[in-house]
Amino acid sequence: MEKKVVATSSLAGCFGCHMSLLDIDERILELIELVEFDKSPVNDVKKFSRRVDIGLIEGGCCNEENVHVLKEFRAQCKVLVSVGECAIMGGLQAIRNTIPLKECLDEAYLNGPSVKGCNEESIIPNDEELPVILNKVYPCHEIVKIDYHLPGCPPSADLIWNALRALVLDEKMEMPYELVKYD
Amino acid sequence: MRNAPIIQDSAMIESPEIMPAKSKLQHEVSTILEHYQHDKTRLMDILIDIQDENGYIPAEAIDYLSHELNISTVDIRQTVSFYHFFSETPRGKYTIYLNDSAVANMNGRKAVSKTFEKEAGISFGSVTEDGLIGLFNTSCIGMNDQEPAALINGAVFTRLTPFRASEIIRDIRAGKQVEEMFVASYGDGNNSSEFIKAVVNNHIMKRGPVLSDQFKPGEGIKEIVKMSPEDVIKEVKISNIRGRGGAGFPTGLKWEFCRNAADQTRYIFCNADEGEPGTFKDRVILTEKPFMLFEGMVIAGYAIGAKEGILYLRYEYKYLKKHLENALQKIRKLKLLGKNILGKKGFNFDIRIQFGAGAYVCGEESALIESAEGKRGEPRDRPPFPVEKGYLEKPTVVNNVETLCSIVKIIKNGGEWYKNLGTKESTGTKVLSISCDCRYPGIYEVEWGFSVNDILDMVGGDDVQAVQVGGPSGSCIAPNEFNRTLCYTDLATGGSLIIIGNHRDLLKGIILNFMDFFIDESCGSCTPCRILTVLLRDKLKKIIEGRGVMQDLEDMEDWGKIMKANRCGLGLTAANPILTTLKNFKNLYLNKIQINKDYDTGFRLDEALREGMKASNRKVSVLENK
Numbered sequence: 001m002e003k004k005v006v007a008t009s010s011l012a013g014c015f016g017c018h019m020s021l022l023d024i025d026e027r028i029l030e031l032i033e034l035v036e037f038d039k040s041p042v043n044d045v046k047k048f049s050r051r052v053d054i055g056l057i058e059g060g061c062c063n064e065e066n067v068h069v070l071k072e073f074r075a076q077c078k079v080l081v082s083v084g085e086c087a088i089m090g091g092l093q094a095i096r097n098t099i100p101l102k103e104c105l106d107e108a109y110l111n112g113p114s115v116k117g118c119n120e121e122s123i124i125p126n127d128e129e130l131p132v133i134l135n136k137v138y139p140c141h142e143i144v145k146i147d148y149h150l151p152g153c154p155p156s157a158d159l160i161w162n163a164l165r166a167l168v169l170d171e172k173m174e175m176p177y178e179l180v181k182y183d
Numbered sequence: 184m185r186n187a188p189i190i191q192d193s194a195m196i197e198s199p200e201i202m203p204a205k206s207k208l209q210h211e212v213s214t215i216l217e218h219y220q221h222d223k224t225r226l227m228d229i230l231i232d233i234q235d236e237n238g239y240i241p242a243e244a245i246d247y248l249s250h251e252l253n254i255s256t257v258d259i260r261q262t263v264s265f266y267h268f269f270s271e272t273p274r275g276k277y278t279i280y281l282n283d284s285a286v287a288n289m290n291g292r293k294a295v296s297k298t299f300e301k302e303a304g305i306s307f308g309s310v311t312e313d314g315l316i317g318l319f320n321t322s323c324i325g326m327n328d329q330e331p332a333a334l335i336n337g338a339v340f341t342r343l344t345p346f347r348a349s350e351i352i353r354d355i356r357a358g359k360q361v362e363e364m365f366v367a368s369y370g371d372g373n374n375s376s377e378f379i380k381a382v383v384n385n386h387i388m389k390r391g392p393v394l395s396d397q398f399k400p401g402e403g404i405k406e407i408v409k410m411s412p413e414d415v416i417k418e419v420k421i422s423n424i425r426g427r428g429g430a431g432f433p434t435g436l437k438w439e440f441c442r443n444a445a446d447q448t449r450y451i452f453c454n455a456d457e458g459e460p461g462t463f464k465d466r467v468i469l470t471e472k473p474f475m476l477f478e479g480m481v482i483a484g485y486a487i488g489a490k491e492g493i494l495y496l497r498y499e500y501k502y503l504k505k506h507l508e509n510a511l512q513k514i515r516k517l518k519l520l521g522k523n524i525l526g527k528k529g530f531n532f533d534i535r536i537q538f539g540a541g542a543y544v545c546g547e548e549s550a551l552i553e554s555a556e557g558k559r560g561e562p563r564d565r566p567p568f569p570v571e572k573g574y575l576e577k578p579t580v581v582n583n584v585e586t587l588c589s590i591v592k593i594i595k596n597g598g599e600w601y602k603n604l605g606t607k608e609s610t611g612t613k614v615l616s617i618s619c620d621c622r623y624p625g626i627y628e629v630e631w632g633f634s635v636n637d638i639l640d641m642v643g644g645d646d647v648q649a650v651q652v653g654g655p656s657g658s659c660i661a662p663n664e665f666n667r668t669l670c671y672t673d674l675a676t677g678g679s680l681i682i683i684g685n686h687r688d689l690l691k692g693i694i695l696n697f698m699d700f701f702i703d704e705s706c707g708s709c710t711p712c713r714i715l716t717v718l719l720r721d722k723l724k725k726i727i728e729g730r731g732v733m734q735d736l737e738d739m740e741d742w743g744k745i746m747k748a749n750r751c752g753l754g755l756t757a758a759n760p761i762l763t764t765l766k767n768f769k770n771l772y773l774n775k776i777q778i779n780k781d782y783d784t785g786f787r788l789d790e791a792l793r794e795g796m797k798a799s800n801r802k803v804s805v806l807e808n809k
């Protein structure tokens with residue numbers, strides 16, 4: 001059987017979901033029998049080299065670069081999966097969605113206790129290399145079509161493993177209660 | 184020596200002479216509290232008086248109330264924050280509430296609101312710096328046949344134009360009293376009586392038993408003093424009348440349930456909240472038939488064994504207060520209200536008026552009861568139903584204004600007579616509120632069983648695209664269904680018919696407004712009602728903006744089904760504007776969606792970046808740079 005190709009990326013996430021993927025421990029040996037990685041932090045490949053079968057996205061979108069990467073993933077991946085709370089709902093970062101952006105930036109760079117008085121020119125970071133921040137944090141499916149959602153913060157290694165296996169082998173996914181209850 | 188001042192200090196704290204004197208506000212609140220005997224269940228009235236007196240509810244008043252009534256400030260604040268007409272910040276010496284209903288917008292509200300904003304120099308939702316003028320939006324104020332309309336310090340201004348708007352602002356700046364700002368003559372009927380003096384019109388276009396001039400005060404009560412309460416209920420059951428407030432529950436049965444409740448202290452409420460956009464018939468009945476209405480309450484009270492009746496009146500109709508209180512005085516004098524009514528020993532019954540403070544959901548009977556108890560108007564879980572445990576935990580009947588008026592006629596002429604009106608399942612007449620695109624908007628009392636076509640003929644509605652039957656919570660029907668009839672088994676309605684002409688943009692001009700209405704008015708208890716309404720509205724917006732796809736239509740239908748998980752009628756019907764147009768005007772949606780795409784999230788990067796670029800003062804984004 002030809003190996004399926006997987007790509008992954010962390011957008012506005014904490015890399016916890018990627019850590020969770022690595023938590024499959026020795027099953028990683030089994031995994032590399034089944035799949036090959038293209039663009040991914042796992043193998044440190046920065047650019048897509050071909051169209052891939054499965055894309056895993058950690059994190060939502062908080063700036064234009066995230067949007068760019070996400071759209072590229074959508075274009076390159078046959079199946080795209082939102083992995084974890086941040087990708088699915090925006091995560092902790094989305095707390096800022098309840099506050100106007102200007103107010104957030106002012107607090108962060110001008111008025112907050114740790115910056116007050118230190119930013120003499122009252123600059124809000126504006127280097128042209130910096131991606132522009134979005135008006136709010138978006139979950140991935142509000143930007144592109146997402147085929148599957150894997151819940152959890154992070155989803156447990158077993159859940160990611162089961163999902164990947166199911167996608168690769170085209171089987172029904174096992175989702176025992178213990179893996180999708182969160183208390 | 185060093186200790187001396189400290190001792191002195193603590194002595195001073197205990198000394199009564201230097202207790203801080205009551206402030207002016209505290210004096211005022213004390214007087215209000217005395218008026219309501221420090222009864223915390225009358226919190227609504229207390230807050231309304233404070234709001235009216237000060238133009239807002241100051242934090243100091245809340246602290247003082249909390250202390251005096253022994254309820255926490257949080258409890259008071261949750262009530263204050265629930266109602267549109269309460270505010271913890273000043274709303275201006277002159278507060279203008281401009282109606283934002285769909286029909287107001289269809290009648291040119293936008294130009295009026297723009298002029299108000301321009302002349303006052305502020306935008307809606309704010310107050311001028313000098314505190315003189317406040318501009319606010321409000322939901323339907325029951326004037327759909329004379330829109331755009333506004334409430335200014337409680338007085339109604341109808342048929343506003345940009346010209347009038349600038350005149351009004353000029354008059355305010357010149358220091359005129361609100362009454363001095365009317366330019367039109369007072370309305371027809373009692374609208375021009377000394378107790379109302381409002382520039383509001385009744386527009387009664389067709390009269391039936393409820394609106395007929397034949398009524399003589401006491402005609403119903405004279406009959407019941409000869410009857411037992413059980414016989415009164417029996418007569419009502421014979422008539423087969425069902426509630427006119429929208430839900431259509433058989434009135435006789437409701438009364439019987441209440442009468443059979445174990446507790447002997449019982450209450451009758453008249454529901455005059457009339458919040459369903461497009462409904463204004465109760466306003467006209469309250470204006471023209473207050474005696475009849477109060478008589479209906481007396482009869483209901485007698486039948487169920489209640490000694491006290493409460494008229495729950497929406498704040499928007501506060502301009503009728505003097506008129507209604509005067510009517511109560513008059514019928515007390517006629518011995519139709521009070522102790523030993525018409526000389527019948529032990530037949531005691533009296534009525535008080537309870538105002539709401541702006542909340543559509545308070546029309547729902549259990550929310551209405553909560554509100555009358557001084558709380559947030561959140562619908563209760565049922566069972567127990569109000570007939571078992573209602574106001575102050577006592578058995579309570581809630582009936583609509585029109586239901587109670589019809590009862591008087593049923594008692595006077597008999598249930599059999601009433602049954603001859605209307606159809607077999609839907610007996611009697613219905614007072615309809617008809618508005619928007621027709622030649623003769625207004626109030627029509629017709630027998631049940633009229634078809635929509637009959638109605639359109641009657642009111643002069645040609646070139647009609649759609650009829651919204653029963654307000655936003657009802658259904659939007661297309662011409663191919665205009666042969667359907669108004670009755671409980673086909674098109675049931677609380678009486679609002681909004682006629683929508685062919686030249687209107689149905690989705691953008693009307694349905695979107697209805698969705699915003701439900702979002703504003705949801706009490707927020709149930710998740711689907713709180714959240715799905717917003718998601719559905721956003722989808723609709725996306726479709727209107729041309730970014731929708733087929734999937735969106737399917738999603739809306741699917742999500743609409745989840746609304747059945749809501750607790751009360753508001754949430755159960757809040758998706759109806761979308762669901763009924765999806766069913767009856769599918770083409771409007773199909774014409775707007777992108778046929779060549781099967782997915783579009785509606786996300787627009789340029790829009791999402793605008794705020795961030797502005798905040799960091801950048802002209803181009805990184806992606807644009809590359």
Ligand SMILES: Cc1cc2nc3c(=O)[nH]c(=O)nc-3n(C[C@H](O)[C@H](O)[C@H](O)COP(=O)(O)O)c2cc1C
Pocket residue numbers: 425426427428429430431432434454455456457458459543544545546547548549581582583584586587751752753
């Ligand atoms: C959100 C909502 C708003 C309502 N508004 C009103 C109203 O303004 N007037 C009214 O009579 N009934 C209204 N009702 C219906 C009442 O709950 C109740 O059924 C009615 O007052 C009973 O009186 P009836 O049997 O005489 O119709 C409303 C119901 C809901 C769910």
Ligand code: SF4
Pocket residue numbers: 012013014015016017018058059083084085086087091092152153154155
């Ligand atoms: S879902 Fe949790 S673990 Fe994953 S990126 Fe977000 S915060 Fe980190």
Ligand code: SF4
Pocket residue numbers: 544561562704705706707708709710712713749750751752753754755
């Ligand atoms: S359905 Fe809506 S209005 Fe009714 S109780 Fe639930 S949240 Fe409140």
